[in-house]
Amino acid sequence: EVQLVESGGGLVQPGGSLRLSCAASGFIFSKYWMSWVRQAPGKGLEWVAGIKQEGSERHYVDSVKGRFTISRDNAKTMLFLQMNSLRVEDTAVYYCTREATSLSDSWGQGILVTVSS
Amino acid sequence: DIQMTQSPSSVSASVGDRVIITCRASQDISIWLGWYHQKPGKAPKLLVFAASGLQSGVPSRFSGSGSGTDFTLTISSLQPEDFGTYYCQQANSFPYTFGQGTKLEMK
Secondary structure, three states: OOEEEEEOOEEEOOOOOEEEEEEEEOOOHHHOEEEEEEEOOOOOEEEEEEEOOOOOOEEEOHHHOOOEEEEEEOOOOEEEEEEOOOOHHHOEEEEEEEEEOOEEEEEOOOEEEEEOO | OOOEEEEOOEEEEOOOOOEEEEEEEOOOOOOOEEEEEEOOOOOOEEEEEOOOEEOOOOOOOEEEEEEOOEEEEEEOOOOHHHOEEEEEEEOOOOOOEEOOOEEEEEO
């Protein structure tokens, strides 16, 4: 069974940093693109970042470029999202997802990030 | 970025009804489109990939069609567990983008 478990969320002040982690199990992690998708309270879904199997290719939505960094550790089957210079508008539930045919076929339960003073 | 526009934004329907949701892309995305269903407080679930491929385990009352810029998701006979919000997503080019969502409510 595919499992994706996020951790590292919480309350942070504007301008602060957080690092989200996602522990993956139940599949061959190194064979899949992985991504982060977020959902602001009461709003729709927003794809945030994606990373290729070996980490050589990464993509971001414009609103987080230069502030967020997606990375992975295939040996530990972990996905990460380093979030710097956080803004109030980054407040959201962040989902770790596995991509197949470029779509998110498996999702974690989500982790809440709140940016507020 | 490619803009995805869903319609309607919300719809009320009854069990047994046929429901159609449409999604339009701002440029040609071939068949690189998926549909998701989300219930309140839960993660989304992938229903359809590559515009018309049914994800494993998804009931056959769901079907997707379209290519290029215009796509549809059809639920042939609505069941109680189908209520919630539906999203389309393009995976043709980065950044991948979602439609704004269609909320399906019980009439």
